[in-house]
Amino acid sequence: MLAQRAASFTKRSIKAESKRAGLRLAVSMVDLTTLEGADSPELVRALCRRAISPCPTPLDPPVPSVAAVCIYPRLVPIVREALAGSSVRVASVATGFPSGQAPLEMRLQDTQAAIEAGADEIDMVISRGAFLAGRFDEVADEVRAVQEVCGDAHLKVILETGELETPDNIRRCADLVIDAASRDRAVQDGEVFVKTSTGKMSPAATMPSVLLLLESVRDHFNATGVRIGVKPAGGIRRAKAALHLLVMVRETVGQDWLTPDLFRIGASSLLDDLVRQLLWTSRGCYAAMHDVAVT
Amino acid sequence: MTQADSAVAAAGWDYSPAPERTRPEIDSEYGLFIDGEFKKPRSGKVFDTINPATGERLARIAEANEDDVDAAMAAARAAGPKWARMKGRERGKYLFRLARRIQECARELAVLESMDGGKPIRESRDVDLPLVAQHFFYHAGWADKLQWAFAGRTVRPRGVCAQIIPWNFPLLMAAWKLAPALACGNTVVLKPAETTPLTALHLARLLQEIDLPPGVVNIVTGAGETGRLVASHSAVRKVAFTGSTEVGRTLMRETAAREIPLTLELGGKSPNIVFADAPIDQAIEGVVSGIWFNQGHVCCAGSRLFVEESILETFVAALRDRMKQLRLGDPLDKNTDIGAINSQGQLERIRSLVRIGQEEGAILHDVQAAPLPSKGCWFPPCFFTGVQPSHTLAREEVFGPVLSVMSFRTPEEAIRRANATPYGLAAGIWTDKGSKIFEIASRMDAGIVWCNTYNQFDAAAPFGGVKESGFGREGGLHGLRAYVR
Known part of the structure; x- marks a missing residue:
């Protein structure tokens, strides 16, 4: 029934005004990401320009900026500078991304470095090995330790749902992380996110895995009144997939979550298709890929 | 947030009408x-x-x-x-x-x-x-x-x-x-x-x-x-x-x-039995499919829901929330979940059974926000709690989007109450425990038993009832x- 329910969201028909509004909303939720070994300062600066104004052609109303640019810690200073004065936030992966296999000390140092360089948000990975071996306290402890280092920076916890494999594991892990992050402190709405994947493996943000996170977040809200954010990432390339995600958010946790403060989509190429579809809604014909992709 | 986004946030993001445009030729x-x-x-x-x-x-x-x-x-x-x-x-x-x-x-x-x-x-x-x-x-x-x-x-x-x-x-x-x-x-x-x-x-x-x-x-x-x-x-x-x-x-x-x-x-008055160890969100989907598929005009509709007492409150709350998501309206809109009641006669039958249910003391839960269309035959999806086995709603087939929710404490009680009906078409069992599935399924007086799912049809699977x-x-x-x- 999980797969059936997740598939039902893809059957919603999003047309006309709801499509236009949905595409713009999706743009505003994108964590524009590049996590390659070959990332250069120049490339990242170009990405930042695109993050601030995603559409080269002016549209009315204007296409919003994306939510954040997500990079490795080393590039945080460059991104910080390039995004200065904009609403776009600086997100850095940390804690030994993507495998999380480094010793905890090094992972905390990694986080510390990103924070000191000016990251607004930290995307951490958990020790999937510890979770799969049943050492749940270890996972909870590391989430709290990273949270400590983060201070005011927002924390997104990557579960890597593809490695957790089963729905039971994914749901249990989400509950564990949310509980660990909010056990000893008053968490503000949107201060903590659960995120599906690193984007470095497949399967990543499948509809069922995102649904499980949303359900966990919904149940936490019903119990505590605190809104945890959700970020699907990995393999979301098409505007249609982004709209399906918005439908799922709307029908699972409700309208409140339809804001970049509580829902993000981690992606690199998705923005191109979103812009292309937005151009289509205004022009009535499709823009070529080379018209929209400027990075 | 830009202005455009706050506009979305304020008004909420809803689905525009998405009517199916194919029109078959209909003779007079x-x-x-x-x-x-x-x-x-x-x-x-x-x-x-x-x-x-x-x-x-x-x-x-x-x-x-x-x-x-x-x-x-x-x-x-x-x-x-x-x-x-x-x-x-x-x-x-x-x-x-x-x-x-x-x-x-x-x-x-x-x-x-x-x-x-x-x-x-x-x-x-x-x-x-x-x-x-x-x-x-x-x-x-x-x-x-x-x-x-x-x-x-x-x-x-x-x-x-x-x-x-x-x-x-x-x-x-x-x-x-x-x-x-x-x-x-x-x-x-x-x-x-x-x-x-x-x-x-x-x-x-x-x-x-x-x-x-x-x-x-x-x-x-x-x-x-x-x-x-x-x-x-x-x-x-x-x-x-x-x-x-x-x-x-x-x-x-x-x-x-x-x-x-x-x-x-x-006809049927099929039970859906949800144990405390069931994955609740999935059981909810089964219940939704069981009773609100095709406006409840389904002979194998899971119209009696038995929930283990320890999760009754949680389950009913979750069901209410889920019911709010059902979109009632134009059957030809691709986003419609609940269409029209098949005929005026059927609508009147549903109305009268719901009225009897209220008179007998069961509690109606009906959360449709939008008003029903003014023309045509419509009835909102709803469910009743506080239903007693002797109530009309627990015994008679409604053949509409009306669910009766009851609770049980032990598996024996669930089996006894699920079977206490003249009908025997289908049954649904929701539990994470395999042994419980085998035990309960073998003791259901029903032609079809679905385990951790509902309304699965296939040309190769025999369909039919008992009693x-x-x-x-x-x-x-x-x-x-x-x-x-």
């Missing part, structure tokens, strides 16, 4: 399909078929009287010997051709089904039509393999079959009835329900297009009286009926007196048995 008047042709009724009488979502007339339909039924029976009898003698692989070809033709016309038929019956296009498009095609494909495969289906026997067709089908899945029920009968070499007189005859009549056109020999399938339209004439005709060698238990009883008396074999698929839900099976090898001797 339909005759009776007899001997391969549409004929004017000798009765000279017609009746209207209504779009329940708007209250508007879609077409005038012929009403068959005794003479008309006689003509249909004569055609079926005349076509019988040649059709029965035909090699199975040749009969199979007709069925394959029909299945493919149905797939080609799937969109038009789905729209027609939604217009005539009120069910959401999402369901007629994604559930009804694929299953209709599958049913013909599946039985086309059996047509030349009957000697393996019935090992050691040489089976022969029964002859003329009288088949009477209901209004909740008009085309799908026609497929369930026609496909096995034709595969086994029988000829048929089919009577669709009076509120939903259109798709069966369009199916008749497809039968013409595939050159099915005249008389092999005859379709006569009309109400209960026509059905009685069809079932009690002297040419009939087999009766198959899907519908109410009341009519089923009458048919049983009449066919028993004439020693005519009969299969019945009647007052009927006897005989449709689909699978078991479904063929009724059509051979």
